[in-house]
Amino acid sequence: MSNIGLYEWTVVLIGMGTVFITLIGLWWILEGFSVVAGRLARKKAEAVRSADLPPSAPAQAPVRASAGVTPEVVAAITAAVAAATGRGPSEIRIARISPSSPGLAGLNTPVWGYANRLAAGRR
Amino acid sequence: MSNIGLYEWTVVLIGMGTVFITLIGLWWILEGFSVVAGRLARKKAEAVRSADLPPSAPAQAPVRASAGVTPEVVAAITAAVAAATGRGPSEIRIARISPSSPGLAGLNTPVWGYANRLAAGRR
Amino acid sequence: MSNIGLYEWTVVLIGMGTVFITLIGLWWILEGFSVVAGRLARKKAEAVRSADLPPSAPAQAPVRASAGVTPEVVAAITAAVAAATGRGPSEIRIARISPSSPGLAGLNTPVWGYANRLAAGRR
Amino acid sequence: MLDSILEFIQSTGFVAMKWTDLIMITVSCVLLYLGIVKKFEPLLLVPIAFGMLLANIPLGGIMDPAKDGQPGGLLYYLYYGIKFGIYPPLIFMGVGAMTDFGPLIANPKSLLLGAAAQLGIFVAFLLARALGFDLQGAASIGIIGGADGPTAIFLTSKLKPELLPAIAIAAYSYMALVPIIQPPIMNALTTKKERMVVMDQLREVSKAEKIIFPIMVTILCGLLLPAAVPLLGALMLGNLFRECGVTERLNNTAQNALINILTIFLGTAVGATASADKFLTVQTLSIVGLGLLAFAFGTAGGVLLGKLMYMLSGGKINPLIGSAGVSAVPMAARVSQVVGQKANPSNFLLMHAMGPNVAGVIGSAIAAGVLLSMLG
Amino acid sequence: MLDSILEFIQSTGFVAMKWTDLIMITVSCVLLYLGIVKKFEPLLLVPIAFGMLLANIPLGGIMDPAKDGQPGGLLYYLYYGIKFGIYPPLIFMGVGAMTDFGPLIANPKSLLLGAAAQLGIFVAFLLARALGFDLQGAASIGIIGGADGPTAIFLTSKLKPELLPAIAIAAYSYMALVPIIQPPIMNALTTKKERMVVMDQLREVSKAEKIIFPIMVTILCGLLLPAAVPLLGALMLGNLFRECGVTERLNNTAQNALINILTIFLGTAVGATASADKFLTVQTLSIVGLGLLAFAFGTAGGVLLGKLMYMLSGGKINPLIGSAGVSAVPMAARVSQVVGQKANPSNFLLMHAMGPNVAGVIGSAIAAGVLLSMLG
Amino acid sequence: MLDSILEFIQSTGFVAMKWTDLIMITVSCVLLYLGIVKKFEPLLLVPIAFGMLLANIPLGGIMDPAKDGQPGGLLYYLYYGIKFGIYPPLIFMGVGAMTDFGPLIANPKSLLLGAAAQLGIFVAFLLARALGFDLQGAASIGIIGGADGPTAIFLTSKLKPELLPAIAIAAYSYMALVPIIQPPIMNALTTKKERMVVMDQLREVSKAEKIIFPIMVTILCGLLLPAAVPLLGALMLGNLFRECGVTERLNNTAQNALINILTIFLGTAVGATASADKFLTVQTLSIVGLGLLAFAFGTAGGVLLGKLMYMLSGGKINPLIGSAGVSAVPMAARVSQVVGQKANPSNFLLMHAMGPNVAGVIGSAIAAGVLLSMLG
Numbered sequence A, B, C: 001m002s003n004i005g006l007y008e009w010t011v012v013l014i015g016m017g018t019v020f021i022t023l024i025g026l027w028w029i030l031e032g033f034s035v036v037a038g039r040l041a042r043k044k045a046e047a048v049r050s051a052d053l054p055p056s057a058p059a060q061a062p063v064r065a066s067a068g069v070t071p072e073v074v075a076a077i078t079a080a081v082a083a084a085t086g087r088g089p090s091e092i093r094i095a096r097i098s099p100s101s102p103g104l105a106g107l108n109t110p111v112w113g114y115a116n117r118l119a120a121g122r123r
Numbered sequence D, E, F: 001m002l003d004s005i006l007e008f009i010q011s012t013g014f015v016a017m018k019w020t021d022l023i024m025i026t027v028s029c030v031l032l033y034l035g036i037v038k039k040f041e042p043l044l045l046v047p048i049a050f051g052m053l054l055a056n057i058p059l060g061g062i063m064d065p066a067k068d069g070q071p072g073g074l075l076y077y078l079y080y081g082i083k084f085g086i087y088p089p090l091i092f093m094g095v096g097a098m099t100d101f102g103p104l105i106a107n108p109k110s111l112l113l114g115a116a117a118q119l120g121i122f123v124a125f126l127l128a129r130a131l132g133f134d135l136q137g138a139a140s141i142g143i144i145g146g147a148d149g150p151t152a153i154f155l156t157s158k159l160k161p162e163l164l165p166a167i168a169i170a171a172y173s174y175m176a177l178v179p180i181i182q183p184p185i186m187n188a189l190t191t192k193k194e195r196m197v198v199m200d201q202l203r204e205v206s207k208a209e210k211i212i213f214p215i216m217v218t219i220l221c222g223l224l225l226p227a228a229v230p231l232l233g234a235l236m237l238g239n240l241f242r243e244c245g246v247t248e249r250l251n252n253t254a255q256n257a258l259i260n261i262l263t264i265f266l267g268t269a270v271g272a273t274a275s276a277d278k279f280l281t282v283q284t285l286s287i288v289g290l291g292l293l294a295f296a297f298g299t300a301g302g303v304l305l306g307k308l309m310y311m312l313s314g315g316k317i318n319p320l321i322g323s324a325g326v327s328a329v330p331m332a333a334r335v336s337q338v339v340g341q342k343a344n345p346s347n348f349l350l351m352h353a354m355g356p357n358v359a360g361v362i363g364s365a366i367a368a369g370v371l372l373s374m375l376g
């Protein structure tokens, strides 16, 4: 046990101390987040109430729900391709169906986000 | 402005000059492509006519059309998806349509194209 | 031909020899596999017979069949999610259905197997 | 024990921080804002800004060189890929795999517009010289007008690495701002009659042409300008993977996993070169200004040659497609489309503008080759 | 000819084999068994065990250094990514891209539990010193209690590379054993009443909060503890890719192709450092024992602070979520859920435990930073 | 100014071009034609041919070494992965992840056929010596008969790097030509009665066997022949990722992103070694001829041992599956299937031929190990 001297205890103290100080710092800042978020939520609620509209729509639409492609759609596509190519539907696999425009979001997509899309649109 | 001497203008001259010379060279060669492509198209059309068939087939199918997917098919698919999802056709992009069997095309696929496929076939 | 001396023949001898010795060694060990596998299969068959059940089920289900997700299952899941989230089924796309636990398998998935799943579940 | 604690406190970033560090951290946050909220080329700007943030945390050491047998920082190692000119060509390979040269092959006159739009590079080069930049610095600033990230980073890393962060940030920011920078210039230089021109439909391009094209470009441009081989060759190899139909695996990886990995490495390493002493200078402001002029003159060059072609063709060519020659694929082509449709709602210029647009990529790679070969 | 044959036979591994090689090969097979059959963190343990197997085949040379102009072995080169501290931060970037900090942002008090659970690190450090390890070795052993593979490997590779395989294996094995190690400690330290506490539902966390969080953590922790920048910065960059919504390509690659490639490289190279003379020592056994204690004390630290918070909050906080603070994401959080549900079947602690769980990742990266800065 | 312009013109490739450069560019185009139109192993031949094209553009400098502080060319850096023996084993790992050893485990006698088909390697080795190649060159030429790209490149890069492009191109071309080379030899050496033999169905192979197999092969072959560890170990690690069921992420990346990235790097870098002075030699023609003989003798070796096994087994084994022992997975197995079905339309040899086929991969890796250990 003679190995555990002052320096070891200093390491432990500074170590646990820094961990706690840093995470307590983060905690306080995140509490600030909470307060701001709460205030914004209340404001929104009031805005909605003052407009006399039922607050039914979710504040923020989920990102990935945009696709909206049902199995019926897939079936329709498969049938269309099958008819047009004269192959049986089971020979056709549709790799992916995705909506072509992510709204304004895409306006600033860089080169390698866009080039592809345009090219695909053309083929 | 005294920094802009003869050498600077030489850089500009050689720079713009090389860009133009190179791209004009490419232009001419591509015009050659056009001529050849046009001639091939005419030949095909004649061949078709001499066979007393209406020249309906496009001179050269587009790249991925090896899969046998014509623009009409794409249109049909787009329409089907549009109808089914209630969006305008311009909002829909079909990423890829590929036939499920690469037919003979794959005969020379190398090791790591094939091994997997055979293995998969077995499982 | 004078280049082909004793050393060349030694290389050939050791080369073909090592290839054969090694692969024959593997062969024997794999024959051992066969024997063990056969014995296990027989044991299983006996166990089945002694239980008076027809030995219809294959001794070992194929690996990837563990998924076992039928279209009915997909429909059921979609309906359940729709009911639970209050969205129309057409707004929901099921990207992939995979059994969440390959038995105890998942219990010890490391950080980057799990974190994602939980996170995804939350979004 | 108190000594150790005091010493430890001395080693925190708060104590070591200089006011320039604080400014750099703030700049990083502004760039993150531009990337994330304003969506300025986020795929590059987010890594660049974060690399800048990490490198400017005092004592963080993420960009420290190896010395005395101690290994260096993470971004110091990742930076080797830029220093040795490895990332930009490989990223360009991915760009090639994503680019369809069909519209260019169908309408090869587009190449002239792609050449004319390189004017901005050389105007900015002259202006930068006038402002006192040395030849290498001026060439690096000029290449911002090429509107091509990998090209700009490749050339700058060879000629004037200390300007790398400013030039990369300017190049990507202006690429994102193309929809704001270009329309006024396009409107000022063209008449409504010109903008209303509807162009003929493009011919079909065969598979064979698309396969021969990248090989031919590599040989021709390579022989004319060997210094352009790394960039153009990689671009064309990627395009060959895309078009040849038998290397789908490689095409897919080149335009996904590989380009994404290298984009992360390149972006963070470029950002990490932005130390306060190199970045917080009047030069950076000059670069921002000159970059804007480079884009403007490039646009003007393309539109003006477009006007000439309009006249020579008897009004068959819409000069608006000239502005797309600056590259900034495909934003500049979209701008042509939008401006054209405002003048004539039944006008669809997008595909016609894609020709000059991809020609501009080749054009600025060639311009970079010339600058590298004369000033490298 | 006979000479040549005899010489060739001399060069087979059978002839050159020492009994220690045989033991190492057996150990590799045991580890493969644990990884594959017992499913102990197989993504890491399988490559580690296989790397150990390959490196211990006599004369195989896969870990031989380059010398006299002859190139070295494959794993010798792959090991550079560890030696230079490149793989662990980049893997951590992928972990960040897979981590949802939402539950932590919704309940920031979790951070305290994530701090308390680092107790195990320092207890094990003291114990290792007592057993005669030097400062660097003791710190490397302590970090096993951080329950975070990349962190443990990063710190050990900087402080005490010869302990790398033992520490990596111990860390990953105990992470897999968390469901066995933790419950008895949790039950011993809490009353049934405490374990039955149902916690309030967490608030919604907005996208903006999730975007600001990684940037803020990087700046704050970076300034407080510069040595934590490589790990924490990379973790937060990955998380920013995930949350910012405009870098989906990078997010996807960071958490798939890139992390997988680096995991293969890291795992095999770590395993290859396990040569018999370094691995078959009493030290390895000590490390295995101390690692277990580190996990146990970390768990206890978290639970005990949980008890305190239970009391201070008037019984609103379930102390079981404290044990999740050791990280081992998300196993430890699952354990909290399972133990909680046993006491009260209608208790769903999983999301509440995810807060301390991800806080523990940050906590141990900070602890590693302190150890690196004081002992590096 | 005129001076500068003249000097610039001097620096174009057209001026610097020698007639050998022109021939090399033509050769590249022919190889591109073979890869793209004739589909000769395009995943390798397209990058190899393009690398050759880029490296032979005069003054392009893409293969120039670093010197005097100036960085080298892109492919010079990528070539390090070959020089240090890094790419081939990692590519082999991906091959392992794509290979199903099931048919081999089900019918282990296949291993004998996989051994016999290595005959071509040693016959070509002797013939190459007779033609005056040195020992290392002759061994590198012999390994073409192994019909395995990564193995051939690994061995050649260690023994005789200057033959790399010729050997790589020959190996991949003949692998593509297997459907043309093999059938006449197979028909000449077998009777119709032999070719008509229908073989018994293979037994089911359990998951446990498939998991133990790669571990066992690594240990056994590694101990018998340590020099085979890098290749065989990597192959088996990839296969373990595939079969063990708990490392699906690693399996997926090994056989996709990682192998594709390395294939691009390896292919272009191999191609770039083909400088005119090393490639336009009589040696290259000899290599092309000897490679063909190597394939032919390998095929014959497999078929002849197949005949012997046909006799010893009392007509239960179809000798046609012997030719699949040259590897060239899975082309050679397909050839067995096609030739067998021609003799007997109800004959399905594919799965039976997959056994010798994958055994041939192991066999040639062992042969490479012997050659490396005796001549390296």
Ligand code: NA
Pocket (backbone or CB within 6 Å): D145, D146, D147, D148, D325, D326, D327, D328, D360, D361, D362, D363, D364, D365
């Ligand atoms: Na451009």
Ligand code: NA
Pocket (backbone or CB within 6 Å): E145, E146, E147, E148, E325, E326, E327, E328, E360, E361, E362, E363, E364, E365
């Ligand atoms: Na932790």
Ligand code: NA
Pocket (backbone or CB within 6 Å): F145, F146, F147, F148, F325, F326, F327, F328, F360, F361, F362, F363, F364, F365
């Ligand atoms: Na072989």
